[in-house]
Amino acid sequence: MSTTVEYALRLLAGAAGIWLVITTVSGAIRSFVLPRSESVRLNAFVFGGVRALFNFGARRANNYARRDRILAHYAPVALVALPIGWLALVGIGYTGIYWALGVDGFEKSYELSGSSLLTLGTTSEGGLIINVFSYSEATLGLLLLTLLISYLPTIYQAFSRREIVVAQVELRAGIPVSAAGLLVWLGHDHDFLNDDAQWLDWEKWLVEIDESHTSLPVLAFFRSPQGGRSWVMTAGFILDAANLLFSALDVPSSRQAELTFKAGVLA
Known part of the structure; x- marks a missing residue:
């Protein structure tokens, strides 16, 4: 050369x-x-x-x-x-x-x-x-x-916060989880206007998922600790429950439920 x-x-x-x-x-x-x-x-x-x-x-x-x-x-x-x-x-x-x-x-x-x-x-x-x-x-x-x-502690903290709500929704909606079961739990007192605090918690959860899974996309691939759970399905159940509340039930409209639904759509 x-x-x-x-x-x-x-x-x-x-x-x-x-x-x-x-x-x-x-x-x-x-x-x-x-x-x-x-x-x-x-x-x-x-x-x-x-x-x-x-x-x-x-x-x-x-x-x-x-x-x-x-x-x-x-x-x-x-x-x-x-x-x-x-x-x-x-x-x-x-x-x-x-x-x-x-x-x-x-x-x-x-x-x-x-x-x-x-x-x-x-x-x-x-x-x-x-x-x-x-x-x-x-x-x-x-x-x-x-x-x-x-960044590993940050990743696992975000994962833990996500899975807490997944487990809570399963406890409230029953197994198998469904939007109808979630609505039954929300309406146990026959007044859906008393559920604004719960809808607010879910709104915060959806907004946090949007933020954390955008800045740390690897979180989307971490599966739930139990095989029957999924954060994607949980978000879907919450949105389906809100949609059923708006379209299938003759009850006063909940502004907080609307905000939660919007947060899920935009997430």
Whole structure:
């Protein structure tokens, strides 16, 4: 390989490495820090790949309970796989950067990248510029892992608040849960205007789901602790109950029930 060609390849590898590192860090920030829904290709690739594996196993289950137990592990596994993908891409990106900076060979560049990323310190190269990039890679590796770990309590707190209402609706509407059963419970005193406090609680729950599942989309894939429960179905039961109240019962209109229905439609 001529010197000119090798120089051009090193420049190309360095530019591609910088782009890959910036893109990966940007995706991590948009995934957990930015409080709005953003499409991140790496996330779609990781979650799609993990989902394909779990679907493969679920299709071979002989009943719903078995399929539900298999798919219940999907979101946690995908969430753990996500930072592994981040670190792998950052490591590949820095491999190209080190090679562009003059490290001898891709294998040596990869060893230096892995040593820096995982803060092992088993491989080092002299030179101020290479050391600066090595330290920056170690910092990014720690930050990416810390980012996910710091958001795990937030994710599980939002999950817990969501599932509390799911369980409460099941207690009120009976098993199997239905919109009609929910209305029977609401009208136990024959006065639906006394239920505004309950409709207000459900409105807050629907608004919180809209906010939390938009900023942390992974929450949508966490299944309820019990196989017969579903936050999606619970939201549907609440909206169906409100719709039946408006259309099928000859009772005074509840402004709070209307707001709850609107919150569910817009969520």
